Amino acid sequence: MNRRDLLLAAGAAGLAPRLANAQPAPGLRAAAREAWLYGLPLIEMAGTRARAFAGLNPGVNRFGHARRLAGPESRAVTAPNNDTLYSSAWLDLTQGPVTLTIPPTGDRYISVAAMNMFTDNDAVLGTRTTGRNGGRFTLVGPGQAGGGPDVVRIATPHAWLLARTLVDGEADLPAVHKVQAGLTLEGPTGQALSAAWPKVPGRQAPALDYFDGVAAMLKADPPPATDGAFFARVAPLGLTAAGQFDRSRFSGAQVAEIEAGVAEAKAALRSAGPIGAGAGRLVDGWTYPPNTLGFYNQAYAFRAAVALGGLAALPPAEAMYMHPEGDTGRMFTGAGPYRLHFPAGKLPPVDGFWSLTMYEGTPDGQFFLVENPARRYAIGDRTPGLTRNADGSLDIWIARDDPGGARTANWLPAPKTGPFTMSLRAYLPRQELIDGRWRAPKVQAVAR
Template sequence: MTDPTTSTDTPRDMAAGAIVQTLPLFEMMRMRAATTARRHRTLGFAAADPGSRMRWVNQFTHTHRRLGPDDREVVSPNNDTVYSNAWLDLSAGPVVIDTPDMGERYWTLGLLDAWTNPFAYVGRRTTGNRPQRTLVHGPDWHGDVPPDVSQVIASPGDDVWIIGRILVDESPGDVDEVRALQAQIAARRLDGSDAAMRVDTLLDGRSASAPEPALYRTIVDAALARNPVQGGERLHWPVDDDVLASELPRVFEQLRESEQAHGRDLGNGWTLAVEVRTHWGDDVLTRARVARNFIGALGIDEAMYPTAEVDADGQPLHGSHAYELRFPPGGGPRVGAFWSLTMYRRSDCLFVANPLARYSIGDRTPGLRAEPDGSLAIRLQARDPGPGSNWLPAPPDEPFYVVLRLYQPQADHLEFRYAYPALRRA
């Protein structure tokens, strides 16, 4: 797909450019509709009508278990953490986030603005694991900060998506410990009251297809009023409805192209689809592609997700073959937290069911075995390679891909100096 923001000679070009620029706003509002709760634990339903678009914001919802092959809501899910999710509406004032003592555990709350910029973090890497209070406010607030607040985060707009990740180990009872930690995460007003409020999301967040022009314009206009463009970006909006109607399906479909074809080449068949830190800058086309395909991705200082779809010979990975991924002695991933390698079917981007119930393998996997020379070899194949092997089961007789998740990647990765080993036919 050519960059439509660089060509504005025709109404069609102008419409495509406007869609690419504003699509992150629409997709974020769609995700808000899809992931906010209809029911508050004490205040009840946001609206009596089951078909209402009213939802609760400024409250956390949680998943309490790691995802498996029967979970189909999210593509390329991770198998390392559980999630805590909140949408903040800062139009009525700041929201204070309380988080408990996390011990030595990895955790992060990543804050995204309405343009999908991952502009701030709370967690192990940035603020530590102690109990803390974080005040998040919008661009128009200038009040006094209470003395018990640990840090203040200024949001560029009134809408913020918080995506929390908390590491879960395979040890007995760890899921219950994490559930207890999640229960202590809360969103409050400055006076200590529940910050929950109702919002009309205006759309059905379950549909990922191109919307009707009137709905797209309504959502984008409402989001723009609350989250203006930043950093000198010039917005090409509005656009004629007739042209918008013809261009919405085309742009939405073109942005579904494989993101790996546009990512950074890391060598040996590995690519990095998402390469943002805190702001997308003027790269509005990549911002739109990521919003369409990987919305909610963390910045690379917090986590990197190198992906491999081909082997050492450039051939697509396929379950009819066996592969080995070998990290040389002392040459494993360099991370401040942990790393894992996760297997997905190419057909639906979901986990591969297998007898071990193992969907990822990494530095925390029980029984992980190093070779006598200190190297680490991981076997990726459908059939059990036998005792003593570090086995990541692959789907039989169908294509697959793997994601190497690096949490708190160190300088070798961030500066793109790390030599990623190729997947070789075994």
């Protein structure tokens, strides 16, 4: 691998996005590699939206609510949490603004992330930012008039609202359902809006079909002017900010070059891990997210890694996502037990909540909850029945099989077979976690 290829591959995993994005694209292969990564968030957002509307969905500009916590059957979005109920709405602002109402939630955590189609969080409303008393907010698309303190501007004509409402165990679900009932949208609706949305192929489509899809998405949701340098770099591919792409101009040999560039992008991306873990800082066995998580600017490779491994990730001020170093890169392959030991008084410092969630990895780089006999998918600050050591410290035991004895109470089950990984989530992290003064202890293998 030459120096240029090495930098681009590292950028695809998010390890050196600035270097990768600064490189010129002298050939078709390099242009295809970078353009495939650039377009992946658009493709993943379109696919997630299409799956939502293929099921039981209330329609455009309306919320649909999950009534139970995510489990192994929850495969619509990669790396779901098992702490909150999701409420989801797909917005179409082409016919005018939409009004969002968030009910009062008191001490209960809630966030409503307003993501543009490039997966940036244009706003996160809720406990941290707008307070406990809820409110009404006017969501305004590009070029639309709007003023006042409660206007939220969205960078693309279409968007995704994803609300997270904290659940404190099964008995708490009815109370959360009442909160969801107060989470509403007012604005244009109807099948005519969704009928106009582009129908695009998935990330496994042949390269030319994929770029046709990216072009269609760019027409519907134009990119920011600050992406101009990217489009100049991928000029050999002919993909433009206006959504132009002429597949008929390529010979068979050129198509092969494009496919080779796409294959390189996919291979590099698979190493990134959940929620773009490969892009962060590895410190004492844990990867911590960069400050661009959730609003990516020109970190296109990192944005692509997050779209694949943790679509809809929140920015660090709202939530920190940390990932342990496994047996082989990001993944664990052993049977365990592994131990995560929190010394007394050294639990994750949060003003919200924290949890450690187990995921199985798929061959294409996504992450999902896995069935287990304990029906436990995460351990956190609300998990009932956890036992502390005599000195007040807490051990979490990670293993494919029940570790037995006193360890069973604190067992986080791993998949029976195959690679797995974990995500340590900390919502409303305190400053010592954000700035690195608090670090998670290493996950260590322990003899039975």
